[in-house]
Every structure is written in C-alpha cells, then in structure tokens.
Amino acid sequence: MQKIVPNIWCNRNAEEAGVFYASVFPGATSRVESRYPSEGLLDFQRDFAGEPLTVNVEIEGTxxxxxxxxxxxxxxPSISLVLNFDxxxxGGDAEVAIAQMNSIWGALSDGGTExxxxxxxxxxxxxxxVQDRYGVSWQLMLTNPEGDPRPFIIPALMFGGAAQNxxxxxxxxYTAVFEDAAIGNRFPYGQQTGPATPDALMFSEFRIGEQWFGAMDSGVExxxxxxxxxSLEVSCADQHEIDRLWDALSAVPEAEQCGWLADRFGVSWQIVPANMKELMDHPNAFEHLMEMKKIVIADI
Known part of the structure; x- marks a missing residue:
C-alpha cells in the first residue's frame, strides 16, 4: 500500500483533469473515488453537493x-512530479524511452507552460x-541505466522563497519522523548560486518506506x-500514529483543519487514517470531520 499520496488541488475540474492524465500516460486510469455529501456541507461547499470530491489517478503503480x-x-512548481525515464x-532501449518521453512531453505541454x-x-x-494546463509541474528526465533503480514517478520538493536553503x-x-526512512544521494551546490549558498542542496533524495522523494534548494529567486x-497525504494505521506524526510535523496552528497541517517549511500534509473511506461512510461523518483539526478517529 502506498503510504504517502500526492494530492493536487483542482479548481472544479478534478474529474476532467483525471481523464486528461489517463489519456497522457499509457495504462493509466482515473476514477471518481468520493463525492461531496448532500448534507453537512459548509456554506462555501454547498455548490459542490453530490459533485466529485476526490479523483483517484493511477500511473505506473503510483x-x-x-x-x-x-x-x-x-x-x-515548489512540488513537482519527476518522471524517471530509465x-x-x-527493455534497455534508450530510443524507446526517449520516444515515450517525447510523446508525454507533447501532451503535458499542450496548453501548459515550459x-x-x-x-x-x-x-x-x-x-x-513543464507546468501543464492544470498548473501541475512535471520534470521529465532520461536517467542513467547504470544507476540505482528508482520508480517512474518521484515527488520533488523545491525549497525557495521563505524556505530557501x-x-x-x-x-x-522527515527521515527522523517517519519510520523506515533514509537519506539517499546529496549534491551541494559547492558555490554561491543565486540565493543558494555553497552548502545548499542542488539535488538530494530521501526514502520513506519504498517511496522515493527528491529535494532541492532553488538556485534562482x-x-x-x-x-x-x-499536499502529501499520509495513511496512518491508528490514532497513535496520527498523534505522533501530527505532533512532530505541525508548525502552523492556523493551517490545522480537517487533518491538514503545515510543517515548519510550509509543506502541507494530510494526516489521515488508512481506513478513511470506510469511516466516511458513517452517518454525519463529513460534518464531524469539518469540525476537526487533527483527526480523532473515535469522533468520526
């Protein structure tokens, strides 16, 4: 089970975006995972009654x-999705990898910004x-087959602005907070590069479980x-894990809402129970969730 799931905020067009991504990536799928209820909505949500709430997209196992x-x-672009064309x-054929890369680049660029x-x-x-028509940033990269294998999609965090360096x-x-986590490659800039100091990271990677993530300091303002x-949604086994991660990560009290938090760098996380879908089938569950900051399973 994928423990950490990137969540992308869409402006009333999540279902359309899902269909688009399913058409871009060979073998990808998209389906409406949940819908807004008809009751218990806050005032600003009432226009969404019965509409899709979340759309699940599967691309190469991610x-x-x-x-x-x-x-x-x-x-x-502070959080992008790196596509690893290894x-x-x-089949070890770089030309096939490049052809697939070019096809996906063309689709993501259509209506987007390079x-x-x-x-x-x-x-x-x-x-x-490239930033696609829905504002999502993708980095497409042909990688070295002699390096350690990595998944096709790697979420990458770019530390700039208030989070620079x-x-x-x-x-x-992150590697201290999450279990079975480790730091991989780290490459410092080595010299002042725009706002990046010599010891800032030009590129680095870390692992949480079997999932890999990238991290870098921006070299331009x-x-x-x-x-x-x-945001990064974390699937938790029980209330103890929710409590532990919430206490370790939450650093902006005003950002706490419905299981969402912001850490000391401004990264948004959703700390949710693994059986969230099942819990939301309980009577008035959505209404109860809207009243929470940290999710308390027993109160749902």
Whole structure:
C-alpha cells in the first residue's frame, strides 16, 4: 500500500483533469473515488453537493489524488512530479524511452507552460520541466541505466522563497519522523548560486518506506513556495500514529483543519487514517470531520 499520496488541488475540474492524465500516460486510469455529501456541507461547499470530491489517478503503480474544490489554492512548481525515464523500464532501449518521453512531453505541454525547454543538460542527456494546463509541474528526465533503480514517478520538493536553503534541514526532519526512512544521494551546490549558498542542496533524495522523494534548494529567486495546492497525504494505521506524526510535523496552528497541517517549511500534509473511506461512510461523518483539526478517529 502506498503510504504517502500526492494530492493536487483542482479548481472544479478534478474529474476532467483525471481523464486528461489517463489519456497522457499509457495504462493509466482515473476514477471518481468520493463525492461531496448532500448534507453537512459548509456554506462555501454547498455548490459542490453530490459533485466529485476526490479523483483517484493511477500511473505506473503510483497513486495521485485530485481534490475537486474551489480557487482557494493552486499547484505551483515548489512540488513537482519527476518522471524517471530509465531505459531499463523500456527493455534497455534508450530510443524507446526517449520516444515515450517525447510523446508525454507533447501532451503535458499542450496548453501548459515550459519552465525548462526539453533538451540536453549537464545532469541529463534529455530533460525538460513543464507546468501543464492544470498548473501541475512535471520534470521529465532520461536517467542513467547504470544507476540505482528508482520508480517512474518521484515527488520533488523545491525549497525557495521563505524556505530557501532549508532542504537539508527538511531531509533530517522527515527521515527522523517517519519510520523506515533514509537519506539517499546529496549534491551541494559547492558555490554561491543565486540565493543558494555553497552548502545548499542542488539535488538530494530521501526514502520513506519504498517511496522515493527528491529535494532541492532553488538556485534562482522564487516568489512562491509551498501551499495546499499540492499536499502529501499520509495513511496512518491508528490514532497513535496520527498523534505522533501530527505532533512532530505541525508548525502552523492556523493551517490545522480537517487533518491538514503545515510543517515548519510550509509543506502541507494530510494526516489521515488508512481506513478513511470506510469511516466516511458513517452517518454525519463529513460534518464531524469539518469540525476537526487533527483527526480523532473515535469522533468520526
């Protein structure tokens, strides 16, 4: 079971976005996972009664959740999804990997914005960074088949703005808080690069369970940072795990709502029970959830 699921905030178009992603990635699927109830909604939610609430997207074994909501938040490049085009995933044929990469790049670029044009870079023979029509950021990279294997999708956190030069601190926190976690490769800038100090991280990675994540400090000034536009949902076994993670991560009291929190870097997390779907089938569960900050399973 995937313990940490990237959640993407959508502006009333989560179902449409899910269909789009299912068309972009070979073998991907999209389905409405939950709907807003007809009762117990807050005033600003009443227009959503009966509409999709969450849409589940599966891409190469990785689950993403699209949240159908209003225009309160938007994704930005502070959290992107790295697509790892390892030739080993394509029978060892780099040309096949590049062809697949080009096809997906074309689809994601249609109606989107190229942040770094696809081409050759010092760190990869083929790479590009694009923000698609829904505002979601994707980094497409042809990787070295001689390196350690990594999954096709790797969420990547970019520390800029108020969180500039704090990637290493975040790695230390996350790998201390989560069980079965470890830091992988770390590559410092080595010299002052824009706002990045010499010891800031040009790229790094960490693992939580079997899931890999990337982290880097921005090498250019950014006027944005982490928001609820992309959050990380953590599936917890019981109330004890919810309590432990909540106490370790929550650093912004005003951000606490319905299982959501913001950590000291501004990253949004959703700390939820693993059987959340089952719990939400209880009478008045949605109404009870709306009254909570940290989720208390017994009160649902």
């Amino acid at each position: 689950r993403l959740v699209l949240i159908n909501a209003g225009d309160e938040f938007h994704p930005n 030739p080993l995933m394509f 942040l770094m044009p696809i081409g050759e870079y010092p760190f990869s023979p083929r790479y590009g960074w 704090r990637a290493a601190e975040a790695l230390d926190l 950014q006027d944005f940072s982490f928001t609820c536009g992309v």
